[in-house]
Amino acid sequence: AQSVSQHNHHVILSEAASLELGCNYSYGGTVNLFWYVQYPGQHLQLLLKYFSGDPLVKGIKGFEAEFIKSKFSFNLRKPSVQWSDTAEYFCASNRRGSYGGSQGNLIFGKGTKLSVKP
Amino acid sequence: DTGVSQNPRHKITKRGQNVTFRCDPISEHNRLYWYRQTLGQGPEFLTYFQNEAQLEKSRLLSDRFSAERPKGSFSTLEIQRTEQGDSAMYLCASIDRGLVQETQYFGPGTRLLVL
Numbered sequence: 183a184q185s186v187s188q189h190n191h192h193v194i195l196s197e198a199a200s201l202e203l204g205c206n207y208s209y210g211g212t213v214n215l216f217w218y219v220q221y222p223g224q225h226l227q228l229l230l231k232y233f234s235g236d237p238l239v240k241g242i243k244g245f246e247a248e249f250i251k252s253k254f255s256f257n258l259r260k261p262s263v264q265w266s267d268t269a270e271y272f273c274a275s276n277r278r279g280s281y282g283g284s285q286g287n288l289i290f291g292k293g294t295k296l297s298v299k300p
Numbered sequence: 301d302t303g304v305s306q307n308p309r310h311k312i313t314k315r316g317q318n319v320t321f322r323c324d325p326i327s328e329h330n331r332l333y334w335y336r337q338t339l340g341q342g343p344e345f346l347t348y349f350q351n352e353a354q355l356e357k358s359r360l361l362s363d364r365f366s367a368e369r370p371k372g373s374f375s376t377l378e379i380q381r382t383e384q385g386d387s388a389m390y391l392c393a394s395i396d397r398g399l400v401q402e403t404q405y406f407g408p409g410t411r412l413l414v415l
Contacts (some may be wrong), residue, residue, distance in 0.1 A: 288333075288343070289345075292342050293342050
């Protein structure tokens with residue numbers, strides 16, 4: 183069965199601190215990986231995604247994530263957080279289709295709340 | 301606004317009542333998903349449609365839940381005889397199946413509170 187785990191429930195940082203949020207997935211086959219963000223009062227938005235190719239993926243707002251196949255990990259990073267990054271972050275995966283795209287619904291982790299102190 | 305829209309945004313109901321939610325996907329997105337999110341959890345898959353066909357239902361979708369997408373455009377999710385455990389955020393997402401690197405775009409959700 184497919185699963186996604188996020189290690190940190192709540193992370194509190196000061197502005198300009200570096201961020202790394204952990205995400206591990208479990209699945210016997212090939213997966214696509216995503217990070218979504220939910221700002222307070224807003225809907226889920228895609229931060230970045232990995233399907234294939236360069237394992238270091240750059241997303242919006244200065245975020246990046248690295249796919250490490252040997253560790254089944256897809257950790258999210260940002261070198262310097264801002265107060266506006268306060269949000270909940272969700273890692274998700276789905277199965278890689280035979281044509282290279284997505285197959286099936288997303289499996290989400292429980293989310294990590296990030297609070298950035300000004 | 302060309303994003304996914306959901307109505308209503310909030311719904312309060314009494315236990316035992318029926319409720320219906322609507323999702324309007326991004327125009328021409330042929331695949332539509334429903335998820336449920338409870339406090340402290342990530343979204344959990346409920347069901348999805350490819351055009352008007354409902355292709356998969358999760359075990360979370362009890363007999364009291366039914367979903368339709370009659371013309372392959374908007375979708376409705378109905379919960380009959382609501383229970384307090386149904387209180388959650390119900391999310392809809394749509395996807396353009398024609399793209400290789402498909403991304404699910406989420407709506408704002410309908411927050412249901414069952415008293």
